Amino acid sequence: MKKIEVENLRIAYGGKEALKGVTFDVRENEVLAIIGPAQSGKTSLLRALNRTIEFTAGATVAGTIKVDGEDVRRARNVSDLRRKIGMVAPLPVGLPMTIFDNVAFAPRMAGMRDQQRLAEIVERSLRQAALWDEVKDRLDTLGTKLSGGQQQRLTIARALSHDPEILCLDEFSIAIDPVTTMRIEEALRELRSRMTILLVTNLTQQARRLADRTMFLWDGDLIEIDRNEVIFSDRPADDRTRDYVQGVFG
């Protein structure tokens, strides 16, 4: 079953095109890796998906993105759409509040007041993000005082707190150490049965480890999307894909 359908998606900032008409779809409970060099349109794609691109002045989006068959740009409730999608940014963002409040932020903004339920959500989310054991005794300390790797897991816990059906990770490992990266990858393997995961990454090996399929973007064009066995074989459909994943350039 198709979870996300993207058709002829074009994104431009002012006159500069970031995505030049890409078409693909993502199946339910699939892990799709998106690789490609800087400026290839990976982040723009995620931001168009949850419509936070609307906060960037001068950004224009054409084409359609459907989630569960519904055009995101016709979504009646943007907040509901965004809660359906968990979003993790490249750099960890601990909000200037306690660890508990960081994770309880999303449900609270959605109107939840029940302390018992909030506590359950916080524990579940922190466990899923592999951070619970480290912080369970100091949930009332500032989230911004955690280490970088812990803050990134806190960010992931916050993205999981609103029970998303799709989890988007945008180069989550660029600011953290390899050990933490491995712990998060482990956590993602646990989550893949429950949600659809979009993984933007600069590490081709990470895409190879985690994804079912991989999509290669290059300068705003979709070069190739296929199962990992094909993308990481000696004979992907496009030579540029082979060169990129084998480290000939990029």
Added chain:
Amino acid sequence: MNATSPARNRFVKTDHVRRKERRERAAQFALGAMALLLILPLGLIVGYLFYKAFPILSFDFLFEVPTRGMRAGGIWPALLGTIYLVLLSLAMATPIGVLAAVYLNEYAQEGWMTRIVHLAVVNLAGVPSIVHALFGLGAFVVFAGVGRSILAASLTLAIMTLPVIIASTKEALSAVPRTFREACWNVGATRWQTIRHIVLPNSISGILTGVILQVSRTAGETAPVMFTGAVFYKAIEKGDLLAYGLFDQCMALSMHLFTLSTQVPDVPEALPYGTAVVLLATVLSVNALAIGFRVVLRSRKKW
């Protein structure tokens, strides 16, 4: 340096190094001296004022009304008038300025409209106070029919401080990292929820500091209040806190200082200096409050 044996000479002070060190010391001394020089004028002003005003400074001086044609007595009507003007004008300028700044910083998209608003703010801040005074006279006193009054003077001062409050508030708001906002939007928080729960709580100290610093400016301005509501003399009771009504004229410290120094013959020297000390003390203590805020802000910084 001796090219044949660099290893041996590496840590030896050559003439070149010694020259560099001398210049370094000279530069540090000269720059430091200039920085210290900054303290001098402030010390001289405060010291001189206190020296001249010392004979007259007392609590009675604060709470008494002027007597014998302004040649004796205290400054209560002027002090109270300044307090009224400052509080009223900031009460009007703060909400408008802060809300406008929130809109400009958080909502407004870059476009010709925001550029015009920005231009207006910058230029309004650059208008000399005497021009504000004339505008206040024409717009509030004459055209709106408010008459020369505390209300008209406060409105004029409010318009004068508005652009500065907008600018300082925008600065405080933009000190909150954009990544915080994006994290909030990503979990489905609306713009207003983001402002209410993240942006404002983390910028409120900076906003207040900006507003408080405007107290000293409104308290010190002479021209705007002279044109629109302050008078030479106004008879009120000693120590009466509720002496002025909204449509009354009032005295003000800045104007009082001006009249004592230039308009009244045979004023004892200590009187204008005493007034100046009170004005300065008011302004400095309010500034100290702003500094206190900033210290608290820094100590509670959460990221």
